[in-house]
Amino acid sequence: MTDFGKMRYFLGVEVKQCDSGIFIYQQKYAQDIILIFGMENCNKLIGSLVYLLATRPDVAFSVCLIARYMELPTKIHLITAKRVLRYLQGTLNLGILYTKSNDSELKGWTDSDYAGDIDDRKSTYGYGYMYGNGAVYRSSKKQAIVSLYPQLKLNL
Known part of the structure; x- marks a missing residue:
């Protein structure tokens, strides 16, 4: 085995390790997406943006x-995808910082809407x-079926 030292780059994710913690980001990958796409291949663009979500939850929605x-x-x-690219161009240095902490508590949050998709x-x-002060898992899913609860009618 060979020791190459601290990890700096892995599968498009850049890693900065320091005494205060670990910062993961995808600046080079985001720059490559912006340069490569002339926007004519929107499907491949969205696939590339989905991969970027590993370190950029701010554009997940x-x-x-x-x-x-x-x-x-x-x-x-296509217009919305271009807007996301313009946002990325101005925020290339953003990522997720996992700081060292003695806090080893696992915290979780959940939220939902009712029939929120207008389509x-x-x-x-x-x-x-x-876990501690670093996000370790997140997910958002659209339900496969439509719930049909009657609307409450209030007579005021």
């Missing part, structure tokens, strides 16, 4: 929303977990 429509994208989806009236739910 926008990218996942666009990805829902990649079977039959329209001009508005198909499906609900979305999500959850996230943090």
Whole structure:
């Protein structure tokens, strides 16, 4: 075995290790996406943006929303993808910082909506977990079926 020292780059994820913690980000990968795509291949662009979500949860909602429509994208989806690229261009140095901490508590959050998607009236739910002060898992899913509960009518 060979010791190459501290990890600096792995599968498109850049890693900075210091005394205060570990910072993961994808600046080079984001720059490559911005340079490569002339936007004519929107489906491949969205796939690239989805991979970027490993270190950029700030664009997760926008990218996942666009990805829902990649079977039959329209001009508005292309415009939204361009807007995400412009945002990335101005925030290339953002990522996730995992700092050293004596806090070893596992915390979790969850949230959901009821029929929040205006196109198909499906609900979305999500959850996230943090260990200490670092996010270790997050997920957001659209439910596969539509819930049909009667609306409450209030007579005031």
